[in-house]
Amino acid sequence: MVHIRTRPWRLSLIIAEPPIHLTAVFWAAKYFVTKGKPLEADSLIAGFSAMDKYQRKDVLYNLWDQWLAGSDKGRAAKAIFPNIRERLRCKWVDPTSDTIRILSGHGPFGTYLYDRTLSQHPNCLTDGLRDDPNNVVFDCFDVPDAMYDIRRRVESRSLSDAVRSESDWPILSGAFRALVGSREVASLRLRVSVRHEMVAYSLIHGQLYPLGIGESIHTELCPAS
Numbered sequence: 476m477v478h479i480r481t482r483p484w485r486l487s488l489i490i491a492e493p494p495i496h497l498t499a500v501f502w503a504a505k506y507f508v509t510k511g512k513p514l515e516a517d518s519l520i521a522g523f524s525a526m527d528k529y530q531r532k533d534v535l536y537n538l539w540d541q542w543l544a545g546s547d548k549g550r551a552a553k554a555i556f557p558n559i560r561e562r563l564r565c566k567w568v569d570p571t572s573d574t575i576r577i578l579s580g581h582g583p584f585g586t587y588l589y590d591r592t593l594s595q596h597p598n599c600l601t602d603g604l605r606d607d608p609n610n611v612v613f614d615c616f617d618v619p620d621a622m623y624d625i626r627r628r629v630e631s632r633s634l635s636d637a638v639r640s641e642s643d644w645p646i647l648s649g650a651f652r653a654l655v656g657s658r659e660v661a662s663l664r665l666r667v668s669v670r671h672e673m674v675a676y677s678l679i680h681g682q683l684y685p686l687g688i689g690e691s692i693h694t695e696l697c698p699a700s
């Protein structure tokens with residue numbers, strides 16, 4: 476039995492790495508081509524053996540997009556990057572754990588915690604507004620100073636537009652880091668719940684949390700005492 480370390484699929488768009496099953500199909504097709512077995516390669520991806528590397532890349536992106544479009548999950552990420560080519564165009568977006576949490580909405584936000592019954596309501600405790608990433612970046616009062624800097628720069632008040640500005644990215648990613656840090660959750664209930672949630676997620680989906688992300692969530696919510 477082969478165990479493959481994989482990641483929650485919605486992250487493929489933000490991380491800009493193809494989902495593991497598409498990667499595997501492409502590896503297999505390439506393998507058959509190098510072994511001089513074009514029919515086997517073409518049975519995996521139609522016409523694969525006759526394509527050049529640019530055509531193959533195109534096919535990969537199309538399959539990747541179809542796969543993303545076919546799911547109702549990952550709405551927050553898809554609202555920012557409607558397709559994989561848009562994501563790859565924003566090459567400056569480095570997928571750190573803070574970036575991933577803010578762009579996917581799976582982080583220390585009222586909406587996320589409420590959906591997982593880790594919070595009583597989805598709104599911000601400071602201002603009563605809906606507490607999701609877009610709101611936090613553009614509306615919340617209780618944010619790091621760097622966030623006000625971003626608000627002055629991005630007129631459209633859209634997270635999608637904010638990440639498209641390469642020159643603003645260093646400020647934005649710094650603000651993300653400060654925001655996630657400032658929202659460190661100290662309550663024991665949440666510490667335990669989040670840990671349980673991660674274990675439950677792994678069991679239900681048969682997936683391991685990506686090591687870096689899981690660890691950083693764990694470290695942040697469960698500081699060594």
Ligand SMILES: [Zn+2]
Nearest residue numbers: 599602615616
């Ligand atoms: Zn707020």
